[in-house]
Amino acid sequence: MSLLALLRKQNRKTLFTTPSHGQKFFIFNKLRNFYKYDISETDAHDPQTALSEAEKRASMIYGTKYTHFLTNGSTSGVIASVLTCTNKGDKVLIWRNSHPSHLNAVKLAGCEPVFYDLPVIKEWGVPDKTTPDLLNLDGIKAVIVTSPTYEGIVSDIKALKQACKNTYLIVDEAHGALYPFSDKLPQSAVNIADFTIQSLHKTAGGLNPTALLHVNCDLDASKALSMINTTSPSYPLLASIEANINYLNSKKGRKKIAELISNLEELRTVNFNFGGDDITKILIKKDGLSGYKLSEKLFNDFNIEDEKTNEISTMLLCGLGTDDKKIKKLAGALQNLTRN
């Protein structure tokens, strides 16, 4: 099957997965004209100046020293952060089960990886938060923390920052891009950690693979970014990032996030087992069913696809495009499962 044919095939499942925009163009309608906006970085429109001004406006919105637009995912933000704050031979502390970009970043920087482990929350079968006592920071140049975890477990970034006296703190907030825009969501690391990386495409309605790198220390990440990125960036994608941030920060965007949270609060009134620290990651389990069985039942009996499952629980990911209809469908499925 050709790629185009595959993309045109109607997906009949209700997706609680990334990207969470729900295949709807509600942020940047004009992107339907992708080709029209596909210009070169050196062309007479001077898009490079426009980009640096857009990034400055974004850093004001987030309250950061610098915010970089990424068109190669959080992966590139993690790699650029490590390249920026380390020298060859430095030790970098990373979580043993972290996203592959963490170890790859350490390798690319010629640094030595040192691993830490996270305890597992037994009742849910998911990794617990990162706390300062789990990190031996002696001789460590940089540490990478994943918060939230895939399943929505959130670490106390302020406490971690306090512990990092001579160590750069890099927070992989790939799954927390909505956090800066609602008080009802966990606190974002964007203006606490030295480097924070967020995927807009995972939860914030952005297109694959748009993301952000927020910098709060005195180091300049642009050199590292230029080493790992193409010299022909996609201006339609960059423009979508700007529109995405403006939308999240707008009255309309904040209202949409508030609606999502309120719909999810309503879902939590269903008599089911819910876990996690972030309401937008629906972490559920059912007595007498393994996480895998629960996932299979949702898929086969209710046409609902989750994002991640383990032996005990299953997680359904929500974001800006997760509408009322989808959440009601899930509520109905959970009610049905409770009765049977």
Ligand SMILES: Cc1ncc(COP(=O)(O)O)c(C=O)c1O
């Ligand atoms: C925790 C975490 N960090 C980083 C990444 C990389 O993000 P991206 O796909 O935006 O490169 C992922 C992707 O799944 C992830 O789950």
